[in-house]
Amino acid sequence: xxxxxxxxxxxxxxxxxxVELGRRGLRGARVExxxxxxxxxxxxxxxxxxxxxxxxxxLVRRFERALDACFKSRRTRTEAFLAEGPIxxxxxxxxxxxxxxxxELEEGEDERTLEVMWEYRDVVAVLISGAQGTPFEGxxxxxxxxxxxxxxxxxxAQQAQGICRTxxxxxxxxxxxxxxxxxxxxxxxxxxxxxxxRSWARSLQALAHQGSIPPPSTFSIPVGTKSKxxxxxxxxTQTRPSPRSSP
Amino acid sequence: xxxxxxxxxxxxxxxxxxVELGRRGLRGARVExxxxxxxxxxxxxxxxxxxxxxxxxxLVRRFERALDACFKSRRTRTEAFLAEGPIxxxxxxxxxxxxxxxxELEEGEDERTLEVMWEYRDVVAVLISGAQGTPFEGxxxxxxxxxxxxxxxxxxAQQAQGICRTxxxxxxxxxxxxxxxxxxxxxxxxxxxxxxxRSWARSLQALAHQGSIPPPSTFSIPVGTKSKxxxxxxxxTQTRPSPRSSP
DNA sequence: GCCAAAAATGACCGGCCGGTCAGAAATCAC
DNA sequence: GTGATTTCTGACCGGCCGGTCATTTTTGGC
Numbered sequence: 001x002x003x004x005x006x007x008x009x010x011x012x013x014x015x016x017x018x019v020e021l022g023r024r025g026l027r028g029a030r031v032e033x034x035x036x037x038x039x040x041x042x043x044x045x046x047x048x049x050x051x052x053x054x055x056x057x058x059l060v061r062r063f064e065r066a067l068d069a070c071f072k073s074r075r076t077r078t079e080a081f082l083a084e085g086p087i088x089x090x091x092x093x094x095x096x097x098x099x100x101x102x103x104e105l106e107e108g109e110d111e112r113t114l115e116v117m118w119e120y121r122d123v124v125a126v127l128i129s130g131a132q133g134t135p136f137e138g139x140x141x142x143x144x145x146x147x148x149x150x151x152x153x154x155x156x157a158q159q160a161q162g163i164c165r166t167x168x169x170x171x172x173x174x175x176x177x178x179x180x181x182x183x184x185x186x187x188x189x190x191x192x193x194x195x196x197x198r199s200w201a202r203s204l205q206a207l208a209h210q211g212s213i214p215p216p217s218t219f220s221i222p223v224g225t226k227s228k229x230x231x232x233x234x235x236x237t238q239t240r241p242s243p244r245s246s247p
Numbered sequence: 248x249x250x251x252x253x254x255x256x257x258x259x260x261x262x263x264x265x266v267e268l269g270r271r272g273l274r275g276a277r278v279e280x281x282x283x284x285x286x287x288x289x290x291x292x293x294x295x296x297x298x299x300x301x302x303x304x305x306l307v308r309r310f311e312r313a314l315d316a317c318f319k320s321r322r323t324r325t326e327a328f329l330a331e332g333p334i335x336x337x338x339x340x341x342x343x344x345x346x347x348x349x350x351e352l353e354e355g356e357d358e359r360t361l362e363v364m365w366e367y368r369d370v371v372a373v374l375i376s377g378a379q380g381t382p383f384e385g386x387x388x389x390x391x392x393x394x395x396x397x398x399x400x401x402x403x404a405q406q407a408q409g410i411c412r413t414x415x416x417x418x419x420x421x422x423x424x425x426x427x428x429x430x431x432x433x434x435x436x437x438x439x440x441x442x443x444x445r446s447w448a449r450s451l452q453a454l455a456h457q458g459s460i461p462p463p464s465t466f467s468i469p470v471g472t473k474s475k476x477x478x479x480x481x482x483x484t485q486t487r488p489s490p491r492s493s494p
Numbered sequence: 495g496c497c498a499a500a501a502a503t504g505a506c507c508g509g510c511c512g513g514t515c516a517g518a519a520a521t522c523a524c
Numbered sequence: 525g526t527g528a529t530t531t532c533t534g535a536c537c538g539g540c541c542g543g544t545c546a547t548t549t550t551t552g553g554c
Binding site for chain 1 (some may be wrong): 270272373375378379380384388391395415423425431433447450453454
């Protein structure tokens with residue numbers, strides 16, 4: 001009967017790799033340092049993983065799956081909420097209970113996304129500031145820009161319907177929402193203690209909410225009458241751009 | 248009499264280096280590729296520069312000086328503006344002509360900063376996404392966080408004076424302003440044609456302005472009376488947090 | 495054309511480090 | 525203790541690339 005692997009070797013190597021990757025980047029992290037941190041030889045690394053890069057690739061894919069799960073959850077819950085009826089300009093103007101529910105939904109999803117960033121903060125550190133010139137170069141930045149584009153497109157649609165301010169290019173709005181998350185994510189990478197992510201999410205939502213609503217004069221239009229008289233028109237009114245719904 | 252250096256060699260090497268650095272990062276950019284792009288030998292590089300890293304270091308210092316000049320200009324012009332009198336809550340509420348002047352000043356400074364980002368977009372690309380594990384690792388991120396802290400501190404002071412919303416932690420507000428710039432700067436690094444930076448600056452300012460003002464009920468306090476009766480109190484009222492005054 | 499000086503060349507050097515693999519060590523059933 | 529199997533070791537290999545430097549080439553004054 002053969003020798004058994006040390007029960008904790010693999011996990012220890014993964015943990016040590018994450019520490020080194022987060023600290024020195026993909027290129028700077030050395031296999032020898034990783035294995036030394038576990039009291040193992042350099043060659044032992046390759047009993048568990050095909051290469052340094054493929055270990056990192058596996059970590060990235062895990063992170064991406066967690067992030068995709070966040071996007072999916074947000075989409076599913078938002079669609080279910082709106083299936084019960086759209087958010088009207090009146091909801092927005094008066095901050096109706098129903099609108100508040102939507103804001104809370106978004107806030108919860110934002111917090112969830114920040115939780116993922118916290119959990120994978122070593123991987124995120126590499127993807128943000130250490131991936132240039134590596135096969136993973138665009139991974140996070142592409143996800144960031146996709147999300148910024150989604151936010152921008154929603155914002156643009158609302159502008160066309162006159163329920164969001166029109167003096168701001170949608171791209172800039174999207175950049176604001178997503179850029180903020182980016183900086184917060186980068187901060188997470190350097191923190192030892194976990195901050196209050198709920199508070200972060202709530203505050204972002206509050207700023208974006210107030211920052212994106214149209215000027216008060218917009219609501220002087222008899223919006224309430226309209227939404228009552230034309231259900232099909234109410235359909236077009238949809239929800240606000242979910243401006244806080246960034247990665 | 249000795250041979251003269253080819254007149255354009257040094258400049259050509261700098262240009263080629265910037266292209267390679269922006270594309271592949273500090274580690275991925277190879278001296279051999281840089282020199283080949285200029286039709287020179289590898290050894291010729293070292294006739295002009297002590298090392299690859301020191302060339303990049305010089306570029307970084309030039310960028311930092313340009314950025315510091317932006318910060319200084321903003322500070323100087325804002326102080327000169329405020330030396331003629333503070334911005335009052337009434338200015339903010341009514342968007343007075345004087346307040347508009349301040350917003351325009353800030354907008355101009357923002358545009359100027361974006362111009363610097365555009366000019367040094369290759370260096371910025373490295374500093375944002377390629378500096379992990381190199382001697383330049385914290386360079387831009389530290390400047391980013393310093394600026395975010397400055398914005399946050401101003402915001403905090405205004406909160407204490409009741410002229411900015413109090414439901415948002417200053418750190419998050421700072422992150423929003425500066426994070427947006429970060430993402431925009433990253434976009435600049437990947438653009439071939441220069442975008443309309445004025446428009447970007449104006450839009451950011453507009454979002455931040457509206458997003459950060461206190462709820463309308465705050466202004467129901469007889470603010471005008473106060474500011475008239477107590478000049479020393481007016482001093483404390485100061486300006487709004489310059490929320491758009493990010494890097 | 496000659497000469498001196500500097501630019502320029504590119505083969506070479508040596509450090510770094512990911513990855514390899516022959517041999518050693520450990521494990522467990524018998 | 526033996527034997528088979530697997531884990532583990534660390535010296536070694538080889539590619540990469542920044543930097544070096546002996547040699548070649550170029551330039552400009554005389």
